[in-house]
Amino acid sequence: MALLEVDGLRTHFATDGGEFRAVDGVSFAVDAGKTLGIVGESGCGKSVTSLSVMGLLPARIARVAGGSIRFKGTDLLTLDEDAKRDLRGNRLAMIFQEPMTSLNPAFTIGDQIMEGLIRHKKLNREQARQAAIAMLRQVRIPAPEQRVDDYPHQLSGGMRQRAMIAMALACGPELLIADEPTTALDVTVQAQILDLLRDLQRDTGAAILLISHDLGVIAEMADHVAVMYAGRVVEQASVDALFDAPQHPYTIGLLGSIPRLDQDQERLAVIEGSVPDPARPPPGCRFEPRCPFADEQCRAAQPDLRDVLPGHAVACWKAPL
Ligand SMILES: Nc1ncnc2c1ncn2[C@@H]1O[C@H](COP(=O)(O)OP(=O)(O)OP(=O)(O)O)[C@@H](O)[C@H]1O
Ligand code: SF4
Ligand SMILES: [Mg+2]
Structure with missing residues (x-):
């Protein structure tokens, strides 16, 4: 059994113009100790999928309209709010695309990292403070003994991102969702954070759902990739199969079938035209x-996801190409 199995997930948003399907029948699975990379253009539903798994959709406007999200066999959609809160920040954690959405401006970053350790790991305040300082050191925040008492607004964007990563990793989650975890960071720190995620995975056997626009990061970190x-998911395969022999015309476009020296090949290529209005x-x-x-x-008709090659x-309609 996979650690996380998402099956036919549909997440709808209510807007003035009516309801639209931000996520419309998404299925994927991640095993313990493995990383599933998720790629796709802006607005394709990567963050909404993540927030659906975490149970953190904006309450009044979004709802899960169908499907299941099984974590170790339990459908998270059937849990009450208390049970979900017990899982979040403990066995399930997320590094958010926007650091300020998860950091509370009214509390020091130390207090915010300590909260999970006190609540879930039953540490006392002093133990939790020492663990928070150690976590800040691991994410390469300089002078962590002082920084632990800073409020989020006292940190630069990159430091806030690192503080949030420290918060997500503090309790040693079994599933970590990382939504563009390193986009705001410079290349050196990015490499350090990716190493840290790999260490966590090696030490704890955590599953990672990694969302990134950076194909270099996906190629380096992921075992499988969902596009x-x-x-919707239009293609899913092992990282090698996906990069060596992409089968969906969209993936082929994203990977940029023709190498261009004047383009940064690590970014997704730009495809002509725009994403349809959801x-x-x-x-x-x-x-x-x-x-x-x-x-x-x-x-005439929408093609379903089907195995066109083993595990791919x-x-x-035209695959395999
Ligand atoms: N709070 C919201 N209210 C209304 N619509 C939303 C909200 N959040 C997301 N959406 C819509 O849901 C769809 C999916 O958005 P989502 O944020 O998941 O995209 P994404 O793949 O994460 O994009 P990006 O790469 O830019 O982060 C988009 O059409 C977006 O406009
Ligand atoms: S089903 Fe048709 S339109 Fe859609 S990606 Fe395949 S070939 Fe293109
Ligand atoms: Mg997003």
Whole structure:
């Protein structure tokens, strides 16, 4: 059994213009000790998928409309708020894309890291403070004995990001969701943080869901990769298969099939056209308006994700290409 199994997840947002499907039938699984990378253009539903797993969707406007999210066999969607709070920050943790969404401006970063250690690990205040300082040192925050008493606004953006990573890792989570964990950090610190995540995984056997726009980071860290487009997974395979022989026209576009010396090859390539309006998706394949291979069949019906090669699933009528 996988540590995390997401099956047919649908997350809807209510807006003035009606309800739209930000996540529309997403399925994936991550084993203990493994990393699943999630890639896809801005707005394809990566963060909403993560927040759905964490049970942290904005309450009044978003709801999970279908599917299941099983953590060690238990469907998180069936748990009450108390049970979810017991899991969060303890066995499930998330590094958020926006550090300020998870750091409370009214408390010192030390207090915020200590909170989980006191609540979940039953440490006393002094033990928790020492553990928080050690965690800040691990994420390479200089002078952690002083910084532990800083408020979030006293830290630079990069330091806040590191403080949040310290908070997420403090209790040694079994599942870590890292949503663009290193985007705000310079290359050296980024490498240190990725090493730290790998150490955590080696020491604790944690599963990691890693969201990144940086294909270099995904190639280095992930065992498997899921490619999302317009609220759906369109391709999923081992990292080697995905990079060596991508099968979905969107993935091929993302990886930039033609190497260009004037482009930074580690970033996702830019594909012509734009993502469909989630409130009015095209009737057939959602990639059809941008796809060079599109035909009548693509306009008529939406392809489901299916194994086109062993362990390599693709949602495209034409796959394998
Ligand atoms: N709080 C919100 N209210 C309304 N719509 C939202 C909200 N959060 C996300 N959405 C919408 O849900 C869809 C998915 O957004 P999501 O944040 O998951 O994208 P993403 O893949 O994480 O993009 P990025 O790479 O920019 O972080 C988008 O259409 C987005 O506009
Ligand atoms: S189903 Fe058709 S439109 Fe969609 S990606 Fe495949 S070839 Fe392109
Ligand atoms: Mg996001």
